[in-house]
Amino acid sequence: MSTHVNSSKLIPGATGEWEVVIGLEIHAQVTSKSKLFSGASTEFGGAPNSHVSLVDAAMPGMLPVINEECVKQAVRTGLGLKAQINLRSVFDRKNYFYPDLPQGYQISQYKYPIVGEGVVLVDLSPTEQISVGIERLHLEQDAGKSLHDLGANDSHVDLNRSGVALMEIVSKPDMRSADEAKAYVTKLRTILRYIGSCDGNMEQGSLRADVNVSVRKPGEPFGTRCEIKNVNSIRFIGQAIDVEARRQIGILEDGGKIDQETRLYDPNKGETRSMRSKEEAHDYRYFPDPDLLPLEFDQAFVDELGAHLPELPDEKKARFVSQYGLSPYDAGVLVLERASADYFEAAAKGRDAKLVANWVINELFGRLNKEGKSIETSPVSAAQIGGIVDLIASNVISGKLAKDLFEIVWTEGGDPALIVEARGMKQVTDTGAIERAVDEIIAKNPDKVAQAQAKPTMLGWFVGQVMKGTGGKANPQTVNEILKSKLGI
Amino acid sequence: MSDLTRLTLADAREGLAAKTFSAVELTQAHLDAMTRAKGLNAFIVETPDKALAMARASDARLAKGEAGPLEGIPLGIKDLYATEGVQTTAASHILEGFIPPYESTVTANLWRDGATMLGKLNLDEFAMGSSNETSYFGPVVSPWRRKGSDGEISDAKIVPGGSSGGSAAAVAAQLCLGATATDTGGSIRQPAAFTGTVGIKPTYGRCSRFGVVAFASSLDQAGPIAKTVRDTAILLRSMAGHDPKDTTSVDAPVPDYEKAVGASIKGKVIGIPKEYRLDGLSAEIAALWEQGVAWLQAAGAEIREISLPHTRHALPAYYIVAPAEASSNLARYDGVRYGLRHTGKDIVDLYELTRAEGFGKEVRRRIMIGTYVLSAGYYDAYYLRAQKIRSLIKRDFDLAYQSGVDAILTPATPSPAFALGEKGSADPVEMYLNDVFTVTVNMAGLPGLVLPGGLSSDGLPLGLQLIGRPFEEETLFSLAQVIEEAAPKIGLPESWWG
Incomplete structure (x- = not known):
């Protein structure tokens, strides 16, 4: 557990400064063709109840069969989180009644998760990095979806998501500000995308967060926490933390006390509100699922997955610093997405890498951001950026002209060298x-x-x-x- | 042709192969017997059209010389097995009218081997009961009746045992040549003992549970009930096997069990557990047990007294583990997707009304017990301790087997069958005690076979139980065949039911 107190992150209150303590439970949908315990498709956006097997619908006598691909994804993710991989884990039943939970229980992992403690390094700025501990990662089934707006008097249930594999990644309470939490989720998403175990698409619900927030005076023990359920964007995670921290500080400064409860964040009203109190909390009656044997594999299985793991962001960043002489911050920006890092490397090959990094980060990323495009849909290719940098390096064009050239390549395309030739943009050195x-x-x-x-x-x-x-x-x-x-x- | 129902499965198989009679004739004889036996209430659903269609197909395959191992053999199917296109209820109102679009693996195996389906057999609701009195579709009546000391037959209706009461009664009444059953705490073996039939609960994992309505998943196991040891061996071979759809099923080859029937038992070591000599064990059952020992000894087996010290904790532990799993397994019957739905003002109301109406008293009781023992604050005291006891029970058996014991001989039940309404109405534990000799076997996941050894003083069958090493069902068949040959022929009851 991290105990750093950074005064710049404290929240001023009437009675002095407060420290907010944050832990996150991230539910990441596992990238797999079929569900965790059935052969039904996991494809997003099908007609309601079109991806439902007999197992997903909990028909009498149906039994779950573990999908090995999901197990592999969880192990790969665990390796990416530098975490303990448990060679033996157990699936438990979490019992509760809800119409979108056909079995009447969710198959999850309770006492013995597949992945234990790990760590995620998070860059906050060019000069500040924090380390967020991972408590555990476990596999579990997603529930279906209840639809309440199709009829006046009745509700409907779509079981397409029912049984889809989720990884619940639980952090330690190591974050001290909304920005830290946002940066952590961003980094985690980067790792998941590098590994290919989750697409990280928050709009489609592939990544959701339960945010645990408490406040305390610096140096004091942890305060009572509230859990904000199911926050589905990084921006909202930040907002929810700020709003909830201020709510708790207000209560404490008025002499009240915090009730441990589950809350929901309403982005329209900018407030959290109570969903259920501790007294109303479900008794889930966890017990080992007798339909499933303990999940066991050997170290060779883990090693094999490890051997085929792609270079992960931290390693790539370190390599960019040592191989290309980039600043850690620039390297960090470039490795945020695997596609950007690949783009950079393609453009930097045989060139002044620092100059290429400047162009990619400042000109290209800036422009992509402005136009809402991603690196995959960039109108300027790595070869074109490389061509522009070549012209600068050989003194054919000035930096200023290079910007004009970039503009032309962005809007019209073409080989930068030919454009310079054709339009007489060559620098006069005569x-x-x-x-x-x-x-x-x-x-x-x-x-x-x-x-x-x-x-x-x-x-x-x-x-x-x-x-x-x-x-x-x-x-x-x-x-x-x-x-x-x-x-x- | 009515005497075709008196054949054993093995005899019928020979008759069919020799074309002495056709599969249609054999099936029709049983359908006729079923029609006359409606008073026993052994079947929930009869499927005569399906049976005859399957029999005709069997005759065609027999004619072409393409007969499977069970070609043309008419069977009854416990209504806990899902049968595609045929109502499957688990004898519960909550599943009344439910027609599955899928087939259980075990029944699919039987149809693959050529058997024909006569219908779905009655049982205790969700297999919870020891007398077949908890069925929503009414109790099953045993074909057996008590005989007074004067030889006068009593009219009192006798229970066939449970939960596979329909299976046992149908076999005993010669309504089918064999039946599927399931056993969670004794549900194959106790009814077999009560009806003078042979039943085996194989090792946990030997038969697939796919498509069998779950009661307690870690204990449930499919098995057959039939007229003879050989018939039971024939059926188990077809039912057993690895199933990728049930990850608790074991991937090990299925032996030809029939070959073990009649094999020598010379030198086999038979354990006699002293803890099974319960206080109050009836004298005639104690005597039968002694007799069983003598029969095996006479055939060359070595008898050894053994200790299974945790036996007395088995029943209480079982009545924690089984209801705990059941409370979770039965959560899916919520009125949302299939089966009974009783709408209310909101979803909670719907759940409560549906489940209150759909489940009978015993099922509700076990859901309550199971929910309680898994609750926060009680889990460690009940469920966790019960699981520890379960490990100890298993270790008792392991130690006995490690010491060289090949199988264990015990009584099957503490008493012969009782009359309808006689037990358990005031105190459910009175009914639960029926399982005292059988639950240990489920708790340890072992194979257990029950067969008749004689009659009680009032003319009802008494059974003996053989418990084997894991996946050594063959030993049980060999030993059982010795007892079957040595024991007095109790026969099957003469029809009084129509």
Whole structure:
């Protein structure tokens, strides 16, 4: 458990500063063709009840059969979280009645999860990294969906999701601000996507969070926590934490006490509200599912999965720093998504990697963000970015012209070198041509010459004029040198 | 043709092969017997059309020389097995009218081997009971009746035992050549003992549970009831086998059990557990047990007294484990997707009304017990301790087997069959005590076979139980055949029911 107290993260209250303590339970839908215990499809968006097997509908006499692919995904994820892989785990039944829970129980893992303690490193800024402990990861079934708006007097149930495999990833209460929690979820999602064990798509419900929030005065024991259920976007996770922390501080500062309860976040009203109190909490009557033998595999099974694991973000970042000489922060930004990292590496091959990283992060990512595009749908390919960087590195174009060139490639496409050729965007390094331009400007502006000789910062004005006169194509360094010698400054 | 029902399964198999009679004739004889025996209430649903259609198909295969091992053999199916297109109720109102679109693996295996289905047999509701009196469709009446000391036959209706009461009664009344049954705490063996039939609960995992309505998943096991040891062996071979749809089923080859019938038992070591000599064990049952020992000894078996010290804890532990699993297994009967639905003002109301109406008293009682023992604060005291006792019971058997014991001989039940309404109405434990010799076998996952050894003083069958090592059913068949040959022929009851 982390005990860091960072004063910049404390929340000021009437009675002093408060520290918020956050733990997250992330429900990540396992990427697999079929469900955890049946052969039904997991495809999203089918007609209601079109992906339902007899097992999913809990018909009499039906039995669950574990899907090995889901087990592999959980192990792979555990390895990605640098976690203990338990060679023996047990499936339990979590008993409760609900119409979208056909068996009357959810098959989950309670005492003996498939994955134990691990750790996730989270970058908060170029200079701050925290480590969030993983308590456990277990496999469980998703429930179906109740639909209450199809008829006036009745509800309907869609069992397409019923039985789909989820990984519940439980963190330790190691986060101290909404930003930390958001960064943790983002990092976790990155890891899941790298591994390919969850698509991380929050809009489709592939990733959902239960957020545990409590507040305390720094240095005091943990306060009573509230659990905010089923928050389905990273932005809402942050909002819910801030709102809930302020609610709890308000109660405590008014002399009240926090009731341990389950709450819901309402993003429209910007508030959390009580769902059920501790007294109303279900008694789930967990017990080992007698239909399933304990889940057992050997270390060789784990090692085999480990051997085929892709390079994970932390390793990739470290390699980018050492291999390409990038700053840790730039490397971190590039590895956030596997596709971005691949893009960067393709563009950096045989080039000045730092220059490529600058262009990818500043120009490309900036533009993609602005236009709401992803790296996969980028109009500018890695080869094109590489081409632009080549032209800068060989002094064919200036940085400023390169930005214009990027704009052309973005909107019109094409080979950057050919565009530069065709549109005469080449930098003028011919000193004769530049000298002529300089002479012309000096001749026209004797008063400015006098000023510049008295105050050398006036040089910038001359540079601007020369650049204007050459259509921006003059090499700025050459212009500078010639101006300085002609003006005698 | 009515005497075709008097054949054993093995005899009928020979007759069919020799074309002495056809599968249709054999099936029709049993359908006729069923019609006359409605008063026994052994069947919940009769499927004569299906039976005859299957029999005709069997005759065609017999004619072509493509007969399966059970070709043309008419069987009754306990209504706990899902049968595609045929109502499957578990003898519960909550599943009345439920017609599954799927077939249980065990029945599918039987049809694969050529058997024909006569209908669905009555049972205690959700297999919870020891007298077949908890069925929503009414009690099954045993074909056996008590005989007074003057030889006068009593009119009192006798229970066939439970939960597989319909299976045992139908076999004893010669309404089928064999029947499927299930056993969670004695539900094959106690009815077999009560009706003078032979029943085996194989090792846990030997038969698939897929498509069998679950009572207590870690204890439930399918098995046959039939007229003779050989018939039981023939049926088990077809029923057993690995099933990828049941991960608790065991992937081990199924032996030809029939070959074990008649094999020598010379040198087999038979354990006699001293803890099974209960206080109050009836003198005639104690005597039968002694007799069983003598029969085996005479055939060359070595008898050894053994100790199974945790036996006395088995029944209480069983009545924690089984209801706990049942309370969860029966949660799916909620009125939402299939079966009975009693609508109310909201979903909770729907659950409560449906389940209150749909489940009988004994089922409700066990759901309550099971829910209680799994509840927060009680789990450790009840469920967890019961599981520990279960491990100890299993270890008792392991130690006995490790010491060289091949099988164990015990009485099957503490008493012969009783009359309808005689037991358990005031105190359910009185009924639960019927399972005292059988539950240990389920708790340890072992195979157990019951066969008749003689008659009680009032003319009712008394059974002996053989308990074997895991997956050594063959030993049980060999030993049982010795007893069957040595024991007085009690025969099957003469028809008084029509």
